[in-house]
Amino acid sequence: MDVASIRLSVFIIVLCICALIEAIKPKRPLTQPKGFRWANNLGLTGLNSVILMITMPLLAVEAALWAEQNQIGLLYWLSIPTQIATVIAVIALDCSIYWQHRLFHRIPALWSLHKVHHADQDIDVTTGARFHPIEIWLSMWIKIALVISLGVPPLAVIIFEIVLNASAMFNHSNMRLPLPADRVLRKWLVTPDMHRVHHSTIRQETDSNYGFCLSIWDRMFQSYIEQPKLGHKQMNIGISVFRQPQEQRIDKMLTQPFRKN
Template sequence: MSQQSLIRISVFTLVLVIMAVWEIKRPKKRLNQPKLYRWTNNLGLVFLNSFLLPFTLPFLAVGFAYLVQNNQLGLFHWLNVPTWLNLVCGLLLLDMAIYWQHRLFHKIPLLWRLHRVHHADQDIDVTTGSRFHFIEIWLSMLIKLAAIAALGISPLAVFVFEVILNASSMFNHSNIALSHRIDDRLRKWIVTPDMHRVHHSIHRNETDSNYGFCLSIWDRWFGSYISQPKDGHEKMAIGINLFRSAKEQSLLKMISQPFRNK
């Protein structure tokens, strides 16, 4: 487990640094708020979540997958699915589960209260990809554990998925400029920054689109895909109509946002 933690922290740091440098060298969109202020509070929320989660759940995803494997629980174990197929199907089905979870957090008002902390960021860059309220992280983990138990997804598949999900979230939230040609090719398979930026538009119909985090196929298959923001990437407003003041980007304000309507 210590090696897994080291790998996850290393990948997180590496992707964060690469995207941060890329954003400086080739930004897609001009930021509206001081970066140091946003980064301090967004990353503060990340560290808070990383501290709280292990103390509030007896099992996290990989550890729970070992428990499922040792007890031969779930569909894949009952069907005696080969290791390689468990890995491939596990990755695909977990990514689809995250898509539907994300969609539910937009459609159910109580869950949207939690998820709007993520959308209240008035700029979008690499740190937005990890800006989630602790209760949303906790519920997301419970949904993930339920999928692992029902399907019998292997610990290897869960570990690889966790690393990919974290890295892809930082990538597709980053404020980097990609050429139209490269973006068009990439988004046939994976969620690109331009594709996901639409999801952070202030227009609610655009906010309720492009839910995918890693693979882009789910939005196309399930009818939630919007190609481009109607206001254009450079001029589009990011965020939600609620919590527009600069002080709402502080750590304490973010924590309390699900419980306020002002």
């Protein structure tokens, strides 16, 4: 089985598991028609995959293989054993994604792209895959640059991409975890309750809890907010613009970065 098949298989499995738990134990009542949102959010995800296949000359795994063959990158230059380098690389990539996410909030041109993700007025497992194609494209180039400069082993890239996809779906899901479980898990991992704060309409909360997998970065870099001011049940999800129902259509999402309302 090739890498793409593994990623797709994990995506489908995690999507189904999170969707099942959401249906059985939801955290919040959804405000938008679920079928409509799912069709458009997952449709955008599929479109992004096709665009990457057509426009990218190589993906992160191919970049890692090239770096390995040519022994290019910091971890190769330091002659770190492969097993240790793999662990270091996965953690370093997760930290890099934290900072990338934070920059996409801070730089206006990048926020224009990223707000497509935040314009979803509900948050569930499909929100974790809802991104504008240009953001996905830029993110892939950033990842390729990191992989080559750090000398990330190919196995580390595969592990990281699987963990990243699974984490994004898990922490965006609308599942209701028992509070004791949430308290224990969020010491190390980003939980749905922790990340939901990030999707608040209150900008201070939107600009917090940037992590995708490990929760330590938000505490380390002082961007952690434990709970939303209005509580998880009463908080409003989304951003102040693009709140009309039709804005959840793919065609509208594709043009949101270039419109103010």
